[in-house]
Amino acid sequence: MSTKPNRNVSQCSGEEASVPRECRPRGRQKVHDTETLKSKILDVAFRTFQKHSYKGSTMLRVAANAGISKRTLYEVFPSKPELFTQMAIRHRSNVVDLTQMDEDCPLDIALRKIFKVDQTDAEHQRQIDEMRLFFAESIANPELGDLVRKHCGAGLLDLLADWVDTQKKKGTIVTSSPRDTAKYLMDILVGARLYRPDSPEGPSGISDIRTYLEHSIAHLVHGLQPR
CATH class of the missing domain: 1.10.357 (Tetracycline Repressor; domain 2)
Known part of the structure; x- marks a missing residue:
């Protein structure tokens, strides 16, 4: 007598195979820790403003430089x-x-x-x-x-x-x-x-x-x- 495979069990090998799919968390997992992401965005924004000025920088540019979506950026910082x-x-x-x-x-x-x-x-x-x-x-x-x-x-x-x-x-x-x-x-x-x-032309001996x-x-x- 044949036994039908359990469709709820992963076919992959290792520890994950023993965990039924229905028991695993659904949806996309949170990729970034909020504080880490916030710190990264602030670092990138500083460099962006430094290069292009505040007025010359858009939120889209900051998001692109940070490697995140504009939507993610606005979730962390609602405005420039x-x-x-x-x-x-x-x-x-x-x-x-x-x-x-x-x-x-x-x-x-x-x-x-x-x-x-x-x-x-x-x-x-x-x-x-x-x-x-x-x-x-x-x-x-x-x-x-x-x-x-x-x-x-x-x-x-x-x-x-x-x-x-x-x-x-x-x-x-x-x-x-x-x-x-x-x-x-x-x-x-x-x-x-x-x-x-911060230049050689400045006062010497400081x-x-x-x-x-x-x-x-x-x-x-x-x-x-x-x-």
Whole structure:
């Protein structure tokens, strides 16, 4: 007596053959982890905007460069302004490590951690490239300037001012204006990357960015006058 093959069992070999088709998940499996995909799109969008400018870049171009469909791109970022906003938010975390603000350590060490002095050369260069892109786009597109000021300007200043005020109460920092001090820290330790010379025609004798920031922190903490 012949036995009919079970049509619900896969004909392929191996472990999968023992799993009935009706028990396997149907539909297309999720190819990308959401956060991984989001990070990839932000990286690609940055390079695309850097090459073609914000106005010169379309969502279709970003999607093509990322190797995804336009529909997938819009599922993650509903609009180009939203994509730019998320780039600005990530840029803030690339420039300043807000998670280090709660650590209790000497002031010079705290500043090194918060302003990410000990990054690799490639990470420092990425920060410089991002700052220059946001600076240029903020001037060319006033609406983008508002986004950058909100997420990388005023918002960051508020967080740093709160940290400075906390340090003042601990006796770690002496200041009559936490907000002015926070702005000063941003000017010295963040702005240094934006205006850093990157060509042989620039001023000579300036240290690499990491050493420059170390010197800046030493001046901030210990002052310029001999003791």
